[in-house]
Amino acid sequence: MTEVDLVAVALATGAAAGLTETGRGALHDLYARLSEAVRRRLTRSGGYGVRVLDAYEADPDVWQTRLLQVLRGPGVETDEEILAAARAVIRAERWTGDLGRHRRGTGEGTRHAPADVASQDPPQRHHPVASGC
Numbered sequence: 001m002t003e004v005d006l007v008a009v010a011l012a013t014g015a016a017a018g019l020t021e022t023g024r025g026a027l028h029d030l031y032a033r034l035s036e037a038v039r040r041r042l043t044r045s046g047g048y049g050v051r052v053l054d055a056y057e058a059d060p061d062v063w064q065t066r067l068l069q070v071l072r073g074p075g076v077e078t079d080e081e082i083l084a085a086a087r088a089v090i091r092a093e094r095w096t097g098d099l100g101r102h103r104r105g106t107g108e109g110t111r112h113a114p115a116d117v118a119s120q121d122p123p124q125r126h127h128p129v130a131s132g133c
Contacts, residue, residue: 003077008068010034010086011053013093015060027092034085038071041082045074 001009014031035057042049049070056063076082 003083004068004071006090007034007038007071007076007082007086008064010089011038011056011067012060012064013089015057027089027096030085030089030092034082034089037079037082037085038076041074041076041079042070049074 010031011034014027014035035053039050039053042053052063052066052070056067
């Protein structure tokens with residue numbers, strides 16, 4: 001996955017989850033930060049990219065290809081603020097996606113926790129057979 005693809009996936013995650021509206025919590029805040037950083041970058045290269053971003057947020061299915069085109073032009077792939085924000089959106093969505101599924105009782109959970117949580121050692125569990133009890 002290229003950096004532009006990473007940003008596009010994070011924007012799609014936010015658009016698909018309806019995060020363009022207000023009041024959605026931490027994931028909304030992360031998406032808003034990403035969207036604003038992308039908007040600032042696109043503004044530097046003229047108004048067309050910003051109009052595409054706005055149209056994409058309104059109708060992602062129609063504007064996905066065009067968004068990828070405008071993201072490739074203005075240096076999005078090297079903008080550390082945008083890349084960090086995109087990674088944060090994806091990590092948060094994976095984390096909240098897992099929690100939401102388990103709260104609903106589906107038992108499904110194929111997504112992973114954010115890297116800072118996933119890298120921690122798992123809690124030690126007492127297993128009677130392994131401990132000889």
